[in-house]
Amino acid sequence: MKLTDFKALTFDCYGTLIDWESGMVEGLKPLTRKVGRELSRNEILEAHARHESSQQLQTPAKNYRDLLPIVYKRLAEEWGVTVTWAECVAYGRSVKDWPAFSDSAEALQYLKKHFKLVILSNVDNESFAGSNERLEVDFDAIYTAEDCGSYKPSDRNFEYMLNKLETLGIQKHEILHTAESMFHDHGPANRHGLASCWIYRRHDQQGFGATMHPGEMPRYDFRFNSMADLVKAHRQELGQQD
Structure with a gap:
């Protein structure tokens, strides 16, 4: 199997193209500064993952920008901190400020010359529009949790994507699903018989x-x-020099 065997790259965005972990840690500072003990970066991120995943299961049709305020509220409760709803809402609107990884835009601009580029993301359309400006490329299709009415790793999201890509003339065997998250992306990609590419952004860190x-x-x-x-x-597959 070679990269050049594929017609389309379908991307997770947050964690793969956008550095959501740094964005989260920065966006949560108004909360974490109130906690009466030092929280490690991974402790913050793992707590966020627990509450985010739980809330996505509980309210799958809620837009991400409206789901994150609930996550912020749950984190405040877990850490024994009092917050206002306005603070919670501000965090939900911070997604557009999350930075892109330094190599994302240039890589996407190169890949656009060789593949159809598609987004399958656990986000709402408004938040993704802000992130897309940072990625500096026109995607051929964008499928969000808001569009699907559910969050990955739900099979609904992958079924939605595959059905819509078929209308664009792209078949399953022509797709390489490209993502960091084993939980959100590679697991369901396996279930749907998709080839996948792991962008292991956390290769030098512990845990998930x-x-x-x-x-x-x-x-x-x-x-x-x-x-x-x-x-x-x-x-290298094309025989090009760096």
Whole structure:
């Protein structure tokens, strides 16, 4: 199997293209500064993952920008901190401020020359529009949790994507699902018979950070530690020099 075998790359966005963990940690500072003890970065991220995943199951049709305020409220309760609803809402609106990884925009601009580029993301359309400006590329299709009415790892999201891509003339065997999260993306990609590429952004860190533990590790067909490494491998397949 080679990267050049595929017609379309379907991307998770947050954690793969957008550095959501740094964005979360920064956006949560008004809360974490109130906590009476030092919280490690992973402690913050793992608590966020627990409450986010639970809330997505509980209210699958709620937009991400409206779901995050509830996560903020739950975190405040867990850490024994009093917050206002306005503070919770402000966190929900912070997604547009989350930074892109330094290699994302350039990599996407290169890949756009060779593949259809598609987003499948656990976010709302308004929040993604802000992130898309940071990624500096026109995606061929964008499928959000708001569009699907559910959050990954629900099979509904992947079924929605596959059905819509078929209308664009893209078949399942032509798709390489490209993502960081084993829990949100590679597990359901396995269930749907999709080839997948792991962008292992957390390769130098312990644990799963802002995503839940996937349980049994899903399989994947390619692994790179960055988008830049993916581009390098594709160039090598084409016989191009860096």
